[in-house]
Amino acid sequence: MTTAHDLAARFGPALDTRPETLHEAAQDFGHLVRAEPLGVLRPRSAAEIAALLEFAGPRGIPVSVRGGGHSMYGQGQAGGGIVLDLRALNRVGPVADGQVTVQAGALWREVLAATLPHGRTPPVLTDYLGAGVGGVLSAGGLGGAGHRHGLVADQVLELEVVTGAGEHRVCSPDRDPELFHCVLAGLGQCAVLVAVTLRLVPAPTRIRRYCLYYADLTRYLTDQRRLAEEQRFAYLEGQARPAGAQGWQYMIEAVAPHAGTYPPDDATLLDGLAHDPAAVETEDLEHGEFARRVDTDEEVLRATGEWHHPHPWLNLLLPQDSAESVVRAVLADPAFADLRDTGLVLLYPLLSDRLRAPLFRRPPGRVLYLLALLRTGEPGSPEKAAAMVAANRAAYELARAQGAVAYPVNALPMTDADWRDHYGSAWPALADAKRRHDPHLVLARGHGMRF
Template identity: 30%
Template sequence: MGPTSSLRFCKRNNKTFLRIFMILVLSCIPGRTNLCSNPSVSTPIDLPPSNPSDIHSSLDSLDLEGYIIFHDVHNASKDFGNRYQLPPLAILHPKSVSDVSTVMRHIGSTTNLTVAARGHGHSLQGQALAHQGVVINMESLPSPGIKIHKGKQSYVDVSGGELWINILRETLKTGLSPKSWTDYLHLTVGGTLSNAGISGQAFKHGPQINNVYQLEIVTGKGEVVTCSQKRNSELFHSVLGGLGQFGIITRARISLGPAPHMVKWIRVLYSDFSAFSRDQEHLISKDNAFDYVEGFVIINRTDILNNWRSSSFTPSDSTKASQFKSHGKTLYCLEVVKYFNSEEANSMNNQETEKLLSELSYIPSTLFSSEVTYIEFLDRVHTAEMKLRAKGLWEVPHPWLNLLIPKSRILNFADKVFNGIVTSNHNGPILIYPVNQSKWNKHTSLITPNEDIFYLVAFLPSAVPKSSGGNDLEYLLRQNQRVLSFCEEANMDVKQYLPHYETQREWRSHFGERWETFAKRKHKYDPLGILAPGQRIFRRASSSSSQVSHPIQLL
C-alpha cells in the first residue's frame, strides 16, 4: 500500500482516525521548551491537539522525492534494547536531504509532533523512537556514493545513513580505512557520531567523533548547514556526541589512514585485577605498541574456549586453550591486536609482539593467539550475531549498561562489582578497557570523567530464556541498578555512555558545569524541542508558543 492509498484507507476508516486522534492528544505537552523529567504518555496536556486528519493530509501532501507512510510502523516502534514498544505516527523514507529539511520545517511550523532520526535501530532504551511522532528512516537516504579522497589528509564522504561495514569494504579497495571503530560495524554513521563511537582503537585515535573533518546537518529548524572545526564550529561540536538533540547528520567526511591486510589477535588471562589494569594502562601509554587494546571479565565460567569461539576467536593452539579451566574463578582477559601487512616479514611482526608481551604480567600458560584478515577482525561481532540469530537468541531484550569510570576509582569498582554484585556473566560479555583523555576532543558534547585516563566498562547481557541458562529481564535490570547505586553512593564521578536518565536532576548531574551550554545550544538549534524525544531530555514546545524566542525555560 503506497502513501496515497494509505490516505484513502484512513479516510474510510473511522477507527484509524480515532487512533491517530488519541495519539496526537497524548503527544501534546506544555507550551514552551522545557526539561522533561520523564516525558511519558501520561504527561499533562495544555496544548490543543491539531486536527488529526489535517496533520495526516498535510504530511501526505508534501512535495517530496521520497515518501511518508502511516501504516506498517511496527519496525520503527522498537529498537535493539527490545524493551519498549512506542509506535510513531508516521515514517519518512527520504530520498534527498531536501526531504528531511522539508519535513522538519513543516512539522515545526504546523504541528506539535516530534522527530527521531533512526539508523539501524541499535539504541537500547527507546532513544531512537518518536512515540506518536515522525521517524526518519536514515537508511533510506541515498548516498551519492562513498567518495574517497586520497592525499595528505585522506578522507571519505558518506551519507549519514551509511553503514560502517559498507564504508570499510569500499575504502579497503584503495588501501585505506577509517582509523577508529565501534565493536559492531552494522551501525550508521549518524548513529555512532551522535554518541561517540568507541572501540579498542580509541586509546590511540580517540573515538569516531574525533576523526570527522566535516558534517552536513539538518537542524531542528529545518536548516541545512555544512559545518567543521573552522566553519560553524559550534554546531559541529554540538552535534558530535550530542545525542541527536541539535540536528540530523545527513553527510559526514571521515578521516582515513593506511589499512593493514592482517591482524595478529592475542588474548592473555589474569587472575589479579590490579595487574590486569596496570598492564592495560601501560600499553595505552606507549607510542609504538599494539593497535587495539580491550579486555573483558570472565565470572563463573569454566569452558573458556567455547565461549571464545562464539566471538570468532579460534586460538591457533586450540588444544591448549581447551584444556585451560578457570574453576569458577573470576578472570580478566586482555585482548590486543597488532596490525601487519602480508608482505612484511612475519618474524619481524612476531619479534615486536613478543617484546611487548614480555613487558606484561599475565598468567604465562594463557597466551592464545590467532591471525585473521583486517576485515574479519573488525566485523567479528557480526559473525557472533549470525550464530545467535540462528538460535533465536538475537531478538531478545538487551538491558545493557555502559559506564565511563575514572582511573582513580577502577580498583574499588572492580572489587565491589566483579566480586560481589555481578556473580556471573553467562548472559553476555563484560568489556573493560582504558582510554586516554588526551585523545578525546573536549569541545564535543560528549561527557567523560575528568581524569587523564578513564575506563569503559560495558555490561552487555541478553535476557535469554531461563531454559537457555540465562537470567530474566527483571533480574538483569535489578543488577544494573545495584551497580549504579553503588557508583552513586561511592561518589565515583561515573558517567554513562549512551546515557539514559529518568529525572532532571540526573541529566544535570551528568552534564555538570556543561549543562547550561548544552541547554542554550538546544534552544539555538532546536528551539521547539522537536528532535530526539526518545532521549527524554527536553519537552516539545508549541509551534505557536510566543516564548520560543526567549532563552530555554527550565523546570
C-alpha cells in the same frame, strides 16, 4: 492537536503508517520499551528532512532519527510523532585524498566495504559494524583504537546537517564550529546528521591478535594502563570472563599490524607484562576479517533468536582511581550474576586527552576505563527485564558515587537531574544550543532529556 490525518494530508503516501511499520518503529535492539509513532518517513534528501522539521517543529510533533536501530531503551523511538528512517540515505564515497564522504544512514560495514579496496580505513571503528554512521557519531563511538585516536566522532572533518529548526547547514571545526561541536556526541539533540566527511588512514593488510590472560584484576588494570600509555598496540581492548564457581579472569585483547613478510616481534610487544605466559593465544588475520569479527556473532545470535531478546546493556566510564573497586563490586553483585551465563563484560582503557569531542563526557583523570555490562534477558519476562534495568540503575549510582559517568547508549532510566549531572559544566552550553537549533524541542526526545 496534530493528528495522523494532518500528517497524511501534508506528506501523502511518503508517510508510512502501515501497522507493521509502526510496530517495527516502536521497538529497538533493547526490546525493553515501546513507543508507537504516528508514521515513518524515509527521506532521500536533506530538503525532505528540512520539510518535515519545518512542519513538525511549530506543531510540537516529536521527531526521532533511526539509522541502524540499535538503541537500547527507546532513544530512537518517537511516541506519537515521526520516526525518520535514514537507511535510504546510505551513499558512501568516493574515497579520495585520505577521506570519504558518507551519508548518515549508512552502516559502518558499508563504509569499511568502500574504503578497504583503497587500502584505507577510518582510524577508529566500533566493535560492531552494523550500527549506523549517525547513531555512532551522535554517541561518540568507542573502539579498540580509541587509546590512540580518540572517538569515532573525533575523525570527522565536516558535517552536513539539518537543524531542529529545519535549517540545512554545513559545519566543520573552522566553519560554524559551535554547531559542529554540539552535533558530535550530542545525542541528536540539535540536528539531524545528513552526511559526514571522515578522515581515513592506511589500513594494514594483516594483523596479529594477542589474548593475554590474568587471574588478578590489579595486574590486569596496571598492564592495560601501561599498554595504553605506551601505545604498543594499534588496538587495545579486554574482557572480564567467568572462571571457576564464583571467580573471574581477565583477558587483554591486543592487536598489532602485520606486514606479512615482517611479522610483529612478540617478545618485544609482550615484554614486562604480568599475564600468564603459558596461556598466551595469538592468531593472524586479514585486517577486514578482524574488523568484521562481530558479524559472525550476529549471525549466530540471529539464528538462535537471541539477537531479538531484551538487551539491558550498561556502559560506564570509570576513573582510574576507582575502576578496580567498581569492577569488583559489580562482578560480585548477585543482581549481575547472569553476566556469567549470558553476558559479555568489556573492560578496557582510554586516554582522556585523546577524546576530543567537547560533549563527550568522561570521568576525571588521564586514564579511564570502559566497563560494558552486556547482558541478554529472556523474552516474555517483563518483570525480569525490569529487574535487570533496576540493577543497571543501582550499578550506575554506585559507580557515579565514585566518579564514573555513563556512556549514554544504555538501558538506563535517567532523570533530569542525572542529565544535568552527566553534562556538568557543559549543560548550560548544550541547553543554549538546544534552544537555538531546536527551538520547539522536538528532536530526539527518546533520550529523556528535558530542557
